[in-house]
Amino acid sequence: MRISAIGLGEMGATLAAALLAAGHEVTVWNRSADKAEPLVAAGARLAESPEAAVRAAELVLINVQGGAVAADLLRAAGAALPGRTVVNLTDGPSEQATAAWELATAHGADYLHGQIMTIAPAIGSPDAVIFYGGSRQVFDRHEAVLRVLGGRTTHVSEDPSVPLVYGMAFHDIMWGLLNGFLHAAALLRAAGIPIGRYTEQAEASLAALPSLFPMFGGEIDRGEYATPFGALLHHLPSLDDLVTESHTRGIDVVLPAYTRQLVADALAAGHGNDSYSRLVEHFGRRASDA
Numbered sequence: 683m684r685i686s687a688i689g690l691g692e693m694g695a696t697l698a699a700a701l702l703a704a705g706h707e708v709t710v711w712n713r714s715a716d717k718a719e720p721l722v723a724a725g726a727r728l729a730e731s732p733e734a735a736v737r738a739a740e741l742v743l744i745n746v747q748g749g750a751v752a753a754d755l756l757r758a759a760g761a762a763l764p765g766r767t768v769v770n771l772t773d774g775p776s777e778q779a780t781a782a783w784e785l786a787t788a789h790g791a792d793y794l795h796g797q798i799m800t801i802a803p804a805i806g807s808p809d810a811v812i813f814y815g816g817s818r819q820v821f822d823r824h825e826a827v828l829r830v831l832g833g834r835t836t837h838v839s840e841d842p843s844v845p846l847v848y849g850m851a852f853h854d855i856m857w858g859l860l861n862g863f864l865h866a867a868a869l870l871r872a873a874g875i876p877i878g879r880y881t882e883q884a885e886a887s888l889a890a891l892p893s894l895f896p897m898f899g900g901e902i903d904r905g906e907y908a909t910p911f912g913a914l915l916h917h918l919p920s921l922d923d924l925v926t927e928s929h930t931r932g933i934d935v936v937l938p939a940y941t942r943q944l945v946a947d948a949l950a951a952g953h954g955n956d957s958y959s960r961l962v963e964h965f966g967r968r969a970s971d972a
């Protein structure tokens with residue numbers, strides 16, 4: 683298949699290389715042309731402009747830094763867009779995917795937005811996750827070639843902006859979990875306990891954490907928070923202990939105190955017998971309601 687890759691940074695160059703290795707006819711363009719040299723040496727053609735790159739292919743991948751840059755490149759290539767399929771793999775706020783979709787489709791192109799959930803060295807591996815949004819029909823037409831980039835390639839929505847929300851939700855979870863882990867690591871270290879020993883011996887407890895996601899997710903989707911066990915009121919004494927222990931050991935108390943306050947506020951509002959998932963109502967309010 684004739685494919686163009688626009689943007690040859692760390693990720694874009696890897697995407698282009700994977701498509702070349704799979705035997706596709708690849709044309710590349712990058713603002714700094716020198717980054718195209720290894721790909722040209724491997725058989726890619728160099729386009730002299732974004733428009734020329736789009737004109738050279740049926741399928742056009744865009745992977746640059748920032749949705750505004752991707753939109754500028756699409757605008758610059760506007761005259762060549764009719765009849766092409768644009769696959770924008772650029773991260774950004776979800777409204778940028780909607781805007782790029784509007785731009786591409788107004789120029790007569792099909793449009794998919796992809797969210798790459800892996801680092802560059804994993805591109806092409808069976809475990810590499812990439813979420814796509816946009817027309818299912820367009821995705822189906824190109825699925826085989828998109829699967830070259832990641833074995834776990836999934837169409838998640840007809841709405842092209844959804845993959846970006848998926849990516850952000852993952853990062854949201856990741857940073858929350860990591861902050862909790864690193865606070866715990868500081869506590870363990872202050873107590874003279876090697877973190878590696880803890881992760882090994884507490885493995886079964888830690889491994890149980892992800893099972894809470896579908897359980898809490900179901901409660902939130904149904905708006906049903908009442909629970910016969912593990913209710914919010916039982917969390918408060920443990921949070922008090924964590925705040926006290928953190929204070930005593932001279933480590934940060936802001937993170938546990940923040941969590942303690944969320945739970946105390948929920949109890950004060952009469953939600954003591956509800957599941958911990960009830961706190962989504964705190965995170966879901968508008969800042970102006972705080």
Ligand SMILES: NC(=O)c1ccc[n+]([C@@H]2O[C@H](COP(=O)([O-])OP(=O)(O)OC[C@H]3O[C@@H](n4cnc5c(N)ncnc54)[C@H](OP(=O)(O)O)[C@@H]3O)[C@@H](O)[C@H]2O)c1
Nearest residue numbers: 689690691692693694713714746747772773798800801802
């Ligand atoms: N790297 C990863 O592991 C990874 C993982 C998942 C998702 N992503 C996403 O993939 C996208 C690219 O990331 P990256 O890591 O490859 O970034 P990068 O190495 O910093 O490359 C950035 C790319 O954007 C181009 N660019 C920046 N400003 C431009 C402008 N004004 N006009 C034209 N081109 C411009 C750069 O061109 P020049 O070469 O000329 O500077 C380069 O091709 C981002 O949305 C990123 O979030 C990356």
